[in-house]
Amino acid sequence: MSKTTAEIIQVCESLPPDKQAELADFARFLLARQEDEAWEQRIADPKARPRLDAFLRESAAEADEPLDHTRL
DSSP states (O other): OOHHHHHHHHHHHHSOHHHHHHHHHHHHHHHHHHHHHHHHHHHHOOSOOHHHHHHHHHHHHSOOOOOOGGGO
16 A cells, blocks of 8 residues: 555544545545546547548438337
8 A cells, every 4th residue: 555545544534424425525536537538638639540430420421210229
Protein backbone atom coordinates (compact mmCIF):
# COMPACT_ATOMS: atom_id res chain seq x y z
CA MET A 1 0.00 0.00 0.00
CA SER A 2 1.36 3.41 -0.91
CA LYS A 3 1.96 6.16 1.63
CA THR A 4 -0.80 8.24 0.03
CA THR A 5 -3.30 5.38 0.23
CA ALA A 6 -2.48 4.85 3.90
CA GLU A 7 -2.90 8.57 4.55
CA ILE A 8 -6.29 8.62 2.80
CA ILE A 9 -7.44 5.66 4.87
CA GLN A 10 -6.26 7.34 8.08
CA VAL A 11 -8.05 10.58 7.22
CA CYS A 12 -11.21 8.71 6.22
CA GLU A 13 -11.26 6.71 9.45
CA SER A 14 -11.02 9.91 11.48
CA LEU A 15 -14.15 11.35 9.83
CA PRO A 16 -17.76 10.71 10.86
CA PRO A 17 -19.65 8.18 8.71
CA ASP A 18 -21.49 10.80 6.65
CA LYS A 19 -18.22 12.52 5.75
CA GLN A 20 -16.63 9.15 4.93
CA ALA A 21 -19.45 8.56 2.46
CA GLU A 22 -18.88 12.00 0.92
CA LEU A 23 -15.17 11.26 0.57
CA ALA A 24 -15.93 7.94 -1.13
CA ASP A 25 -18.39 9.68 -3.48
CA PHE A 26 -15.74 12.26 -4.37
CA ALA A 27 -13.19 9.52 -5.10
CA ARG A 28 -15.72 7.80 -7.39
CA PHE A 29 -16.36 11.15 -9.10
CA LEU A 30 -12.63 11.61 -9.75
CA LEU A 31 -12.38 8.08 -11.15
CA ALA A 32 -15.35 8.64 -13.49
CA ARG A 33 -13.88 11.96 -14.63
CA GLN A 34 -10.57 10.26 -15.41
CA GLU A 35 -12.40 7.65 -17.51
CA ASP A 36 -14.36 10.41 -19.29
CA GLU A 37 -11.12 12.21 -20.14
CA ALA A 38 -9.67 8.99 -21.59
CA TRP A 39 -12.72 8.64 -23.87
CA GLU A 40 -12.48 12.30 -24.90
CA GLN A 41 -8.86 11.70 -25.92
CA ARG A 42 -9.85 8.63 -27.95
CA ILE A 43 -12.65 10.52 -29.69
CA ALA A 44 -10.43 13.51 -30.45
CA ASP A 45 -7.68 11.30 -31.90
CA PRO A 46 -7.30 12.43 -35.54
CA LYS A 47 -6.18 9.07 -36.94
CA ALA A 48 -8.46 7.46 -39.51
CA ARG A 49 -11.09 4.92 -38.48
CA PRO A 50 -12.32 3.52 -41.80
CA ARG A 51 -14.63 0.86 -40.32
CA LEU A 52 -16.26 3.36 -37.97
CA ASP A 53 -16.59 5.93 -40.75
CA ALA A 54 -18.23 3.33 -43.03
CA PHE A 55 -20.62 2.28 -40.25
CA LEU A 56 -21.62 5.89 -39.59
CA ARG A 57 -22.22 6.55 -43.30
CA GLU A 58 -24.34 3.38 -43.63
CA SER A 59 -26.30 4.20 -40.48
CA ALA A 60 -27.01 7.73 -41.66
CA ALA A 61 -28.20 6.42 -45.04
CA GLU A 62 -30.71 3.98 -43.52
CA ALA A 63 -34.32 5.04 -43.19
CA ASP A 64 -35.66 5.70 -39.72
CA GLU A 65 -37.91 2.92 -38.48
CA PRO A 66 -39.24 1.81 -35.11
CA LEU A 67 -37.24 -0.75 -33.17
CA ASP A 68 -38.33 -4.29 -34.03
CA HIS A 69 -37.77 -6.44 -30.94
CA THR A 70 -38.13 -9.65 -32.96
CA ARG A 71 -34.98 -8.78 -34.94
CA LEU A 72 -32.75 -8.33 -31.89
